[in-house]
Amino acid sequence: MPQRYFVNELNDTITGQDAHHITKVMRMKTGDEVIVCHQRSCFSVSLDINQQEVRYKIIKKLTNPVTVDITLIQGLPKHPKTETVVKYATVYGVSSIIFTPMNRSIAKLENSDKKLSRLKLIAKEASELAHRFDVPDILMIQSLKDLDLSVYDFVLLADENQKTTSLKDAFNIDISNLKIAVIIGPEGGISDQERQLLLSQKVVPVSLGQYILPTEIASLYVLSYLSVKNS
Amino acid sequence: MPQRYFVNELNDTITGQDAHHITKVMRMKTGDEVIVCHQRSCFSVSLDINQQEVRYKIIKKLTNPVTVDITLIQGLPKHPKTETVVKYATVYGVSSIIFTPMNRSIAKLENSDKKLSRLKLIAKEASELAHRFDVPDILMIQSLKDLDLSVYDFVLLADENQKTTSLKDAFNIDISNLKIAVIIGPEGGISDQERQLLLSQKVVPVSLGQYILPTEIASLYVLSYLSVKNS
Incomplete structure (x- = not known):
């Protein structure tokens, strides 16, 4: 190619x-x-x-591929896992990535301009290698509370407390024209306080399978399932 | 936990x-x-x-989780991607991993005893972190030709030439008691010669979505889909 x-x-x-x-x-x-x-x-x-x-x-x-609109809202992990998130979620087709410090984030949002331009370069290179038609947007925000979740049709929370609702159950609908977001906690997962905040909004908690996935690749579980479902 | x-x-x-x-x-x-x-x-x-x-x-x-029996047959990638394959495929639930040099592998099968014991340690640690009930087997074989594919009920080949058959099409069956294998090429993919050899056996070529996935994480696309399907 x-x-x-x-x-x-x-x-x-x-x-x-x-x-x-x-x-x-x-x-x-x-x-x-x-x-x-x-x-x-x-x-x-x-x-x-x-x-x-x-x-x-x-x-x-060239003919545009059929894609799903998925935003990854990622609890800020430690460096260099931010780069792993961007590289791998990009090749798996994410539409945009929003990093935000969460309660259990050890990393802090410092030098974010410099980090952001490095992450955007990684997204561009990964998009070229993956043969994407676009480069995902990368954003950093100060707090989960600053997020306006009302812009999404469907917001998932990857929740290790959730044992029963699988992606198959959650996405028992036609997803082709939906704007979807998936929230992934940092290392150590989301806190109870964050879970309460999110569940009080229209967020759907789901299980990402039988095992505990490392934060830097947890989104791939959702991205690949939605890619297959939409194929 | x-x-x-x-x-x-x-x-x-x-x-x-x-x-x-x-x-x-x-x-x-x-x-x-x-x-x-x-x-x-x-x-x-x-x-x-x-x-x-x-x-x-x-x-x-503890109650055993419901799992699918999936062997990853992985074209030998360059170091340290072998370690990435083992770590991430383990947390995504792979049953065993067989590395083999393929035509386009740049890496060679040298010091394989030492490398194998290092990879087994990575598999053990990843299994602990992921809360698995077992540690996947890791093997190295000299050539794709030495593989006996007849031990599997279903063998998939991740094939970028395949544009139409998705995992949804390929797995339009109950997978719960099947022994499945998925073949992933090294960097640069499988060669035409290897494709011919495999297609002459009972191997099913499938598309792993719209984009070109790096070899070290391509198997996660299959592992996550089968995990959701079997949930």
């Missing part, structure tokens, strides 16, 4: 690090094909390379 | 590194409760600690 690049503007030129990657790392030549993506659209293009200047001509627009 | 230990023998004593963990790391005391597991059975036990000697009394046997 050809290399994929997410560009900020859809003109006929690739610049910056992507141009460097094409000319210096991949050593591509005029006539080589790559995929250029912008605002959830991807195009197969033919390159025209003149030294470091990389121009392209669109050959055809 | 109490700490969990997998023991080699079910007598009334915990020895070795587990005893060290109980007395020195966790600083437990007589009367503290832990869970002791042996041969797919787990027991809640009360400790009786006399200096470094750790004895226990069984309080009750």
Whole structure:
């Protein structure tokens, strides 16, 4: 499969690090094909390379995949688990990731601008490798209380106290046009206080199976199930 | 939840590194409760600690979870991805893992005794953290051709050439008593030659969704779907 690049503007030129990657790392030549993506659209293009200047001509627009709109609300884990969350949830198709410190988070929201730009770069690279059509949004917020859950049609809470409701039970509905959110606690899980707060809203507690999953990969359980269900 | 230990023998004593963990790391005391597991059975036990000697009394046997029998046949990836495969597939409930070099494997099967004992330790620790009832077997074999696939009721091949058959289509059956295997290629995927070899046997090629998954976490897509389906 050809290399994929997410560009900020859809003109006929690739610049910056992507141009460097094409000319210096991949050593591509005029006539080589790559995929250029912008605002959830991807195009197969033919390159025209003149030294470091990389121009392209669109050959055809690719067909968008059928996706589910899933936001991961992730209790802030310790570094480098934030990076694992972003990399793996991105390849599993998450739409956006919101990190927030929760009661049991050991990590703090410090240098968040710098961390955020690093995480956005990881999301971009993972999107390219996974052949996504878009790059998920990454956000950091100060507190779970600042979240407006009313923007979602369906909010799940991964809850190890929940032994009976599986994803199959929770998603006994057509999900194709829903805006879904899933809340995953940090290491040590959500606290009782957080559970009360969330259950007093429209949040549905679910079991993520028989075993205790590490926080950095717990969302994959939900993302893969919804991907298969929607296939 | 109490700490969990997998023991080699079910007598009334915990020895070795587990005893060290109980007395020195966790600083437990007589009367503290832990869970002791042996041969797919787990027991809640009360400790009786006399200096470094750790004895226990069984309080009750725990109820075994409902599980699916899934073997992961994993194209040997580069280090340390082998460790990621073992850690994460274990917490997602895999029954056993067989590593084998495939055509596109860059890693080689060298020092396999030493690597295997390290991977078995990772599997044991991940099983404890995940609250499993058993530790998955880890094996290494020289070649895909040495595998006897006839021992499985159902063998899946994760195949990026396969765009139509999803897991939902492939598993349109009751899986509760089946012995299932899933084959995942190394970085770069399976080769055409391997695909031919496998398809000439009873192997079912399936799509793992819209995106290209990194080899070290591709099996989680299958493990989570089967866990939900069987719930």
